[in-house]
Amino acid sequence: MTLTRAALRYKLAPYGHAVVGKGAFSIVYKATEEGSGKTVVLKKSRVSTRVKRPTLQHESRMLQLLNGHAAIPAAYGYGQLEHFEYISMELLGPSLAEQQKDGTGVMVKTVIRIVDQVLAALQHIHDLGIVHRDIKPENMLCSPSDPSKIKIIDFSISKLFSHGQPTKYDPLRERKGIVGTIYWASLNSHNGLDLAPRDDLESLAFVALYLLRGTLPWKPRPREESQVRSQEIVRLMKSSCSGSDLSDGFPKEFGELLSYSRSMEFNQLPDYTTLRLAFQSIAEGKCYTGNNGPLDWTPCYPKLLGPILVEPAFPDTEDEDTDFDEDEDDLGKNSYCGWDMDIWDRNGNRDKDLTLPAALKAELDYRTPVIVHVQGN
Structure with missing residues (x-):
């Protein structure tokens, strides 16, 4: 008998209340699990289906591997849909x-x-x-x-x-x-x-x-x-x-x-x-x-005793790059905004050092319910 992994469906919170955070390559939303009504956070990252070792898939595996300790948040599911991947996780408080x-x-x-x-x-x-x-x-x-x-x-x-x-x-x-x-x-x-x-x-x-x-x-x-x-x-x-x-x-x-x-x-x-x-x-x-x-x-309001440092001199360099993100204020308004497209360009294949052994990946993926639908994104 072939066992199938559980399928999860989510609905994002209403616009204006959905986005609860942003990572280097992801946006974090508040969402509701269909059927159970459980409130979760849904971490979403733009990624092509051609990308090997996508960001959130790796994080999902890590969370499953670390599961069982009080300081590790519960991960409920992972899925890759069209141009995005998702992890659903335990809703937490402020940092x-x-x-x-x-x-x-x-x-x-x-x-x-x-x-x-x-x-x-x-x-x-x-x-x-x-x-x-x-x-x-x-x-x-x-x-x-x-x-x-x-x-x-x-x-x-x-x-x-x-x-x-x-x-x-x-x-x-x-x-x-x-x-x-x-x-x-x-x-x-x-x-x-x-x-x-x-x-x-x-x-x-x-x-x-x-x-x-x-x-x-x-x-x-x-x-x-x-x-x-x-x-x-x-x-x-x-x-x-x-x-x-x-x-x-x-x-x-x-x-x-x-x-x-x-x-x-x-x-x-x-x-x-x-x-x-x-x-x-x-x-x-x-x-x-x-x-x-x-x-x-x-x-x-502690009285700091030291040290007081002077910023060291550093020569200007040519061709300086910047991480400034002009589209930061547009998060959540349009999933194809400039920020998303920039992520598409930068989020290539992951470092091979982040790859887990094949047998371990298969076991961890099998444990993880599959996110099959996200409404409101």
């Missing part, structure tokens, strides 16, 4: 970036709870041989059913660990982008090294220090600046900042998390137990234990 007020810090007890949960999530991810590669506040969302819990999203560039020596390229000389997001990426990413668990840990350290401080010494780059110029300026500034510099005025364990991540070898797994115990010790010392309620987002 850490949305919860934090502009320019203010977050209470130490809240940051400790976040770090502890993300360390547990990273241990689950890394134990399965996967590196996330884009840890940042925008990819950490609160659970609407339990606002004390954090979930990790966006596994579109996650990959299995590489073995042996890491690959390396020169982003500046070769005029290539780095893996991840410039503001949160590890120094290894800026230097063109293949990423490993140590790099997820370094990005988590940046997130924790940012939440405490309300800012980091390197500023978000101007949108019209070339990607290569932005990468190099931020790389030089990150190289000038040690963990002890960035954690001055806060518990030293936050700076030690950054220092530890930078000291690790490529093939080394973090000592998650020791790291979590260190942050639990801070909580016990400050009598933060026993607080299992919603995370406290009361703004803090």
